[in-house]
Amino acid sequence: MVELDRLKDSTYPGRGIVIGLTPDGEHFTQIYWIMGRSATSRNRVFLPEGSAVVTAPVDKSQEVDPLTLYYPVKVIGNRHIVTNGDQTNTILEALEQGGSFESALETRTFEPDGPIFTPRISGITDLDDSYAYKLAVLKSVDHNPEHGLRQYFDFEAGIPGVGHCITTYLDDGDPPPSFSGEPFCVELFDELDQTLASFWEILNQANKVAMLVKFIHRQSGESQLRIVNQYG
Numbered sequence: 001m002v003e004l005d006r007l008k009d010s011t012y013p014g015r016g017i018v019i020g021l022t023p024d025g026e027h028f029t030q031i032y033w034i035m036g037r038s039a040t041s042r043n044r045v046f047l048p049e050g051s052a053v054v055t056a057p058v059d060k061s062q063e064v065d066p067l068t069l070y071y072p073v074k075v076i077g078n079r080h081i082v083t084n085g086d087q088t089n090t091i092l093e094a095l096e097q098g099g100s101f102e103s104a105l106e107t108r109t110f111e112p113d114g115p116i117f118t119p120r121i122s123g124i125t126d127l128d129d130s131y132a133y134k135l136a137v138l139k140s141v142d143h144n145p146e147h148g149l150r151q152y153f154d155f156e157a158g159i160p161g162v163g164h165c166i167t168t169y170l171d172d173g174d175p176p177p178s179f180s181g182e183p184f185c186v187e188l189f190d191e192l193d194q195t196l197a198s199f200w201e202i203l204n205q206a207n208k209v210a211m212l213v214k215f216i217h218r219q220s221g222e223s224q225l226r227i228v229n230q231y232g
Helices: 004-008 087-096 101-105 192-202
Strands: 016-021 027-035 044-049 052-057 073-076 079-083 120-126 133-141 144-155 162-167 184-187 208-217 223-229
Touching: 004 162, 004 192, 016 079, 016 120, 016 133, 027 079, 027 120, 027 192, 044 208, 044 223, 073 087, 079 087, 079 208, 087 101, 087 120, 101 120, 101 133, 101 144, 120 162, 133 162, 144 162, 192 208, 192 223
Parallel strands: none
Antiparallel strands: 016 027, 016 162, 027 208, 044 052, 052 073, 073 079, 079 120, 120 133, 133 144, 162 184, 208 223
8 A cells, every 4th residue: 555665666756745734644744855856856855834835045146947946835824735736826826715625726738848748746634624634746748848737635634643645747858757646655653753754864965955744633633844965
């Protein structure tokens, strides 16, 4: 059931999201990481900004790709959003106006970075709703910008000790193949620092850039956050 080898064996899964439940059932876990092959992609860190997290350049004198600068994490009430791009703001604004996770993403598509056309991956944990969490993948079909595919995954209940993972890519390549299939299962832990250390260790040493882990208490709604940056 648990497929950690899928991450261990991939040199470049790109950006990734994990959402799940700690073994004791007390906290929802959100994990997000970024990786990079180019100097521009590696010139980034995660910085906390109130209840949000923002990506920022390490060396501000270097050229910056605007697609690499965004808020991967934002919170509105008891709704915790995590994504790999500026669709974080799209989801937040839709929720503020009475819309939904899905209706927000219907206005977006994969990233305009041909020939890769990186998938947009997103997730949400809403403590006030009946489902446990949701994940979504917006991608092109075989890197063809004329053909898009939208996948939504609703998890009605968390499984203690299990997280569900989506990534932008399956592995390295030119261009790297997009994520396919359903979210796969990964092992989670009761301790936040153990979770961060375990997943950071799994990622390819040469390509990992930054990671965040967030614990959300299911009863109180209080959250804890840890960040690790490879550079800066």
